[in-house]
Amino acid sequence: MIYWQIFLAFFIPGILGYGGGPSSIPLIENEVVNTYGWLTVHEFSEMLALGNALPGPIATKMAGYIGYQQAGVLGAVVALLATVAPSMVLMITLLGLLLKYKHSPQVKKMTQLVRPAIAVLLGIMTLDFFVNSISPDGAGYIHTIIIGVASLLLLGKWKIHPAYVIAGALVYGAIFL
Amino acid sequence: MKQKDLFIAFFRSGILGFGGGPSAIPLVHREVVLVFKWMNDEEFSDVLALANALPGPINTKMAGYIGWRVGGFWGMMNALFATAIPTVVLMILFLTLLTAHKDKPWVAGMSKAVLPVAGVLLGILAWDFIVKSNKTLGWIWGSLLILASVIILEFLHIHPGILIAALLIAAFVLGSKKKDKQEKGGQS
Numbered sequence: 001m002i003y004w005q006i007f008l009a010f011f012i013p014g015i016l017g018y019g020g021g022p023s024s025i026p027l028i029e030n031e032v033v034n035t036y037g038w039l040t041v042h043e044f045s046e047m048l049a050l051g052n053a054l055p056g057p058i059a060t061k062m063a064g065y066i067g068y069q070q071a072g073v074l075g076a077v078v079a080l081l082a083t084v085a086p087s088m089v090l091m092i093t094l095l096g097l098l099l100k101y102k103h104s105p106q107v108k109k110m111t112q113l114v115r116p117a118i119a120v121l122l123g124i125m126t127l128d129f130f131v132n133s134i135s136p137d138g139a140g141y142i143h144t145i146i147i148g149v150a151s152l153l154l155l156g157k158w159k160i161h162p163a164y165v166i167a168g169a170l171v172y173g174a175i176f177l
Numbered sequence: 178m179k180q181k182d183l184f185i186a187f188f189r190s191g192i193l194g195f196g197g198g199p200s201a202i203p204l205v206h207r208e209v210v211l212v213f214k215w216m217n218d219e220e221f222s223d224v225l226a227l228a229n230a231l232p233g234p235i236n237t238k239m240a241g242y243i244g245w246r247v248g249g250f251w252g253m254m255n256a257l258f259a260t261a262i263p264t265v266v267l268m269i270l271f272l273t274l275l276t277a278h279k280d281k282p283w284v285a286g287m288s289k290a291v292l293p294v295a296g297v298l299l300g301i302l303a304w305d306f307i308v309k310s311n312k313t314l315g316w317i318w319g320s321l322l323i324l325a326s327v328i329i330l331e332f333l334h335i336h337p338g339i340l341i342a343a344l345l346i347a348a349f350v351l352g353s354k355k356k357d358k359q360e361k362g363g364q365s
Contacts (some may be wrong), residue, residue: 008192014233016341020195024234028338046288049295056191056264057201059234065272076269078269080261082182087233088241095227095242106352107230111345112313116322118331119306121337122299123303124337131298147293156301167295173290174283 002071003078009036010063010082017059018114024059024120030064038070042137045129053166059083139177147172179248180255182213186256187259194236205239215247236260 017024025048032038039047051061060083067079124173133144147169154160156170186208194201202225209215228238237260244256245299278284311319329335 010271010337015339016232017234018341018345020230025302025308027337027341042288042292043324045292045295046275047272049291049298050296052295054264054267054271056267057194057234057236057261060237060261061264061268064261065268068269069272071354072203078266079337083234084237084241084257084261087231087238088257090231091238091242092227092245092253094231106349109348109352110228110345112310113322113342113348114304116314116319117326117330117337117344119303120323120326122303122306123184124331125298126296126303128238128293128354131300133289133292135286135294138292143290144293145224147290148297151294151297152300155297160292162298165268169290170287173286173288176288177289 003075005068006067006075006078007038007082009038010067010079011086013059014083015086015171018118022058023118024123026061026118028059029125030121034065041128044161045132049166052076053163058085105146136173139173143177180252183248183252184259185256186213187256188263191240191260192263202239204340205236209243215243264281273329285318336339 012031012175013024013027017027019020029044033041033044038147047065048058049057051065054061060080061077063083066078068076071078109158130144130148132138134141138144139147151169154165155162187205189202189206190201194204206221210218210221222243224239228235228242231238237257240256240260241253244252244254246252248255273286275284279288279304307323311324313319314322328338329340330337
């Protein structure tokens with residue numbers, strides 16, 4: 001039963017996440033936080049931050065970890081399979097057909113029209129993260145503002161690599177929080 | 178030999194690619210086109226376009242397909258394994274270690290401090306998506322779709338999967354209409 005749930009939780013983001021791994025992040029959050037309640041928003045954001053500090057594709061890292069956490073090694077295998085297999089099968093079987101249509105207006109429109117919805121999903125998640133962070137369980141108002149403004153400058157303005165910013169936040173947290 | 182090369186190529190591009198799959202694409206390109214010469218530039222961009230037309234993580238799609246072309250079924254499994262597994266293991270070790278020491282105050286502090294950074298990272302990603310969608314759809318349609326998505330997701334609480342499926346169907350219908358127009362325009 002748990003394996004079936006894990007499969008569904010990653011199969012849906014896998015087939016609906018247009019535009020690569022990052023666009024499936026909010027879809028994964030919706031399943032594992034809202035639908036199944038395996039993680040809290042705080043736990044999810046922690047996983048996302050640390051996942052960003054480590055190398056490799058983000059969607060498979062999250063699938064592997066959540067699968068493992070819920071149902072051990074087999075859970076991780078099921079989650080990875082659900083993330084990777086559907087698009088893999090499509091890619092190999094539909095190859096000839098897709099190469100013919102790769103410049104077709106439908107294909108371009110698909111990514112274009114899905115984008116605003118993904119933007120909103122990401123925006124809602126961002127808001128959730130900050131609401132959680134200013135709550136007493138999180139870092140509180142002052143530290144959230146300090147860390148938030150610092151990371152916005154470092155990541156957005158000076159284009160510092162996320163791995164360094166996350167490492168910096170970990171040190172800050174260990175000392176001040 | 179081929180299998181070993183496949184493993185090396187995708188292990189390297191997986192473990193060196195920080196910031197999610199799409200940012201590792203140049204690394205994959207380097208291995209596949211420049212180092213091991215399994216494809217030329219044109220073939221690679223064709224496969225990339227194809228992978229972009231399908232849902233799901235981009236990196237594993239590229240790895241699986243290239244592995245399949247170079248080394249058949251086991252090549253595919255090998256390339257997928259090399260891309261995903263090492264970093265998944267790292268992730269599990271790292272997070273399990275952190276959860277095990279959660280009751281220590283300094284570990285709890287780390288976990289709290291990382292939240293706003295995750296928020297900013299996502300916020301930047303969201304902003305990129307907004308800018309891109311306004312660029313490709315025009316800001317009027319872009320903003321309308323964003324507003325509609327907010328209402329559908331936050332106030333009507335409809336599952337995002339349903340919204341995205343509806344958008345994909347709309348894209349298909351709109352796309353084929355445009356194509357008809359172009360074809361008719363071409364004839365006249």
